[in-house]
Amino acid sequence: MESTQADYIIVGGGLTGCAVASRLKQRDPALDILILEAGSDPSDREETKTFPPLFSLLGSDLDWKYETVPQPNTAGRVHPVHAGKALGGGSVINFGGWSRGDAADYDHWARVVGDERWSYRGLLPFFRRSESFFDRNADPEQHGFGGPVHVTSVSASDPKRRFPLREPIKDAWLEIGEQFNPDGCSGSSAGVSEFLESWRDGQRQAAYDAYSLDGVRRVTEAVVHKAEFIEKDGEKVASGVLLADGRRFKAGKEIILAAGALRTPQVLMLSGIGPSRTLSKYGIPTVVDNPEVGRNLTDHFALYQLYKLRNPERGLALGSPLLSDPAFTKGLPTDWAVNQAVPAEILEPAIRKDEANLHIATAESLLIPGRPLVETLVLYIPAGVPNIPVDGSMIMTSVMLLSSTSRGIVSIASHSPTDAPVVDSNYFDTEVDKATLIHGSRRTMQALLETAALKDYVEGEVISPGISTLSAQSSDEEFEARIRVTGLAHHHPAGTAGMGTVVDADLRVKGVQALRVADASILPVGIGGHPQATLYAVAEQAVEMILQGQ
Known part of the structure; x- marks a missing residue:
């Protein structure tokens, strides 16, 4: 018994x-x-355990399938909030991305609670303890090599896993002024870094x-x-x-x-x-x-966009028969994580507008020079988008708030544990979040559509009926309108x-x-x-x- x-x-x-x-x-x-x-x-x-059915797990029986209440900041939409309903939780249905926040994130945490154990230096022994880092030449002060979670880069996971757009996309970001960061998982996350993941030889690590x-x-x-x-x-x-x-x-x-x-x-x-x-x-x-x-x-709210490729018969994205080697499905199909700061001339006016709602320590933390506030991933697949074929003709971008300042509430609907919690995420509520996500989205479009590195690869944005197209020259108001009607979270509530x-x-x-x-x-x-x-x-x-x- x-x-x-x-x-x-x-x-x-x-x-x-x-x-x-x-x-x-x-x-x-x-x-x-x-x-x-x-x-x-x-x-x-x-x-x-493997990549091909990865996106089908969202909304499955292994997902709590929570929903928000209608969100006034996003055109009254009800948003899905995915969460693992299984032993292993989110590690069973997530996409395996592995990244630390910037040191400034954790140091802000430590200042708020008055305890250095939660600063970046305070947490560093535990970051190291948890990971087995792929690069044995990495700084041992920053990385662990004997932990339970195996961490690898896309390029190191398999010598055959070399996506054709890897170098052009990197070059596009460098062309518009972003810096290459050889280790974005070491307390300084700004710049163009290899996307790291917790997949091990093509298998999910629950x-x-x-x-x-x-x-x-x-x-x-x-x-x-x-x-x-x-x-x-x-x-x-x-x-x-x-x-x-x-x-x-x-x-x-x-x-x-x-x-x-x-x-x-x-x-x-x-x-x-x-x-x-x-x-x-x-x-x-x-x-x-x-x-x-x-x-x-809080949650990591994001704008997703689709882009049509020029001459996709060259085999530039998943779905092309030229990328049929199983090595390409050993994890999330992307190469780079691009973490960007927001210029003070954009951020400071937004902070002033939010002054009544932002704690002074938060405002000061946002203005730390070089602190990244928005992340872009370019995925070589139109991942999980309804009615969009996976035929190698399109790629997708995700532009995500890293340190959202909008705050929501979770409550209860009854005294019953089998009723779902009431979730009001209050996405995209602050001026800081608006300014940050608009800036990141604009920079992403500049990299994809206005650089010599990608002009021969990316034709233009793919939009749904009734949605106006955007460009890097679009106004803040046009970007904001698009985010309000299409923005979604990355399902990282905290x-x-x-x-x-x-x-x-x-x-x-x-x-x-x-x-x-x-x-x-x-x-x-x-x-x-x-x-x-x-x-x-x-x-x-x-x-x-x-x-x-x-």
Whole structure:
């Protein structure tokens, strides 16, 4: 019979949940670690491991398929918010991008919470601990070579994986003034860097593959309703969890919430930790009145564009029979990540317009010279775009906000754990976000359409009926109008149980004992880059804090 007792209960078997469980067990094999995961175990499903079915996983049974409420800043649209519903979480359905934010991102985090452990230097040992970096000549102060997650570049993953547009695209960015950065994953991310990924020999590295769960108990399809508390010496102490089906599990030491930026605040509120007005509305007794639970939601909002290639019979993009070697499908089909700063003459007026809503530390951080605020990827495939053939005739760009200043809210719709959280992402709400994304989009069009390097390769933008075409000379208003009607997020939500407001710098939930959070919800500020490198480092540091507190 399944034991209902454990030393540590981890709510959510996603990326951070698997990493925390694995490291706790490795560090102290005597510990009884239990993961409670709402989704299934996908380890025997081949479509989660390789590239060709990659985009079909979004919207599948392995996806929570959340949706936002209608967004007034994006023409009233309801946006999908994809999140992994499986053991491994987002690492099972993501595209494998591996990047750290700029050092300035983490240093801003450390200043906001007053703790250098969350600065870039403070997190660096945990970045190194999590990775096995492909380039053994890389700086050992910056990179790890024996960690569980294998990190590679596109060109290093397979000698046959040489995309024809690799050098022309790099040259186009250099032509318009961007600088080549030989290691964009070392605290200085600005410039043109090789796109890094966590695929290993063409296979996805789900968190449970990278971080061994040997000896860790897992219960899947276990939707957690709430944490439960006992009184001890006048304190509320988390003692166990109640599942939606009525089962109970008791924790001898701690409960660690790792259910993600949308589900963790929901579990907190259902447990009685959150805004008392919301809790009372749904008949939930208040344990801790904290109006910040669910607030501070941020995401990496983006503009995607399609471009038609000249003479695609030359074999320039996936779908062409000339790119049929399996090496080309060993990961995301791209070569470069281009991280750009925004000129002060563009950024400063936007900051002044946002002055009432931006914390002074945030404004100062945005203006750090050279700090990248927007990323562009050029994909050699019209990835996941409905009704667009994958025939080698088109490529796609993604222009993504790295440190969005717009903030949304996650709340609950009822007292039931099986109802989806209410997500109001509030995309594209600030003047800073508008100025940044417009600048990045304009620069991307300049690189693709106005450079000698690409004039013989890219014909022009492909637009949907009813959408006006853009160029690098289009007005800010024209770019803004396009972003409002077509912009989408990269599905990197964070911040909803922020450090300093909901959890302390040791990840402990304020107002109670024996309850921590270790996932993207703890990020108090926007962190650039694709989140998995940051989140693995968070998990590694969380383990140190948990064991020190035993």
